[in-house]
Amino acid sequence: QVQLVESGGGLVQAGGSLRLSCAASGSISSTNVMYWYRQAPGKQREFVAAITTGGGTNYADSVKGRFTISRDNRKYTVYLQMNSLKPEDTGVYSCNLAQSGRNYWGKGTLVTVSS
Numbered sequence: 574q575v576q577l578v579e580s581g582g583g584l585v586q587a588g589g590s591l592r593l594s595c596a597a598s599g600s601i602s603s604t605n606v607m608y609w610y611r612q613a614p615g616k617q618r619e620f621v622a623a624i625t626t627g628g629g630t631n632y633a634d635s636v637k638g639r640f641t642i643s644r645d646n647r648k649y650t651v652y653l654q655m656n657s658l659k660p661e662d663t664g665v666y667s668c669n670l671a672q673s674g675r676n677y678w679g680k681g682t683l684v685t686v687s688s
Contacts, residue, residue: 575599575677577668582682585658589686593653595668595679605672607644607651611684613664621666624651636662658686 581593595607604626612618622642623631630642641654651668667681 575601575670575672577670577677577679579666579668579679579682582666582684584685584687587658587660587686587688589658590654590656591658591684593655593666593682593684595651595653597649597651597668597670597677601649601670602672605670608669608671609642609651609653609666610669611662611664611666612681613661616664618667622653655684658684660686660688662686 576598577595579593579595581591583591585591606623606625608623609621610618611621620633621636622640624642624644626646632640639657642651644651663684663686665681665683668679670677
């Protein structure tokens, strides 16, 4: 079993920055992919960014150039540095870990960007 706990959300003005963290614990494979997703009020959850164990990354077009995903494999933690935040970035940001054909989710952390 794997547990994921997100932190770092909050209220920020447009143009500001936040750094999210997601700490994983439990039976974690040496090879996995970690993701950040978000869900805005009244909308479906959407992909934000992904990072492999080896450091390969992928981003949604809407966040390219503003968000940076990184990970510390020793600490089993993934980060999302969010800069130049916009009101449309508001939502619950959830961490996902994919390994051995299974997906695990955290409960999420709320990010609110005011205009």
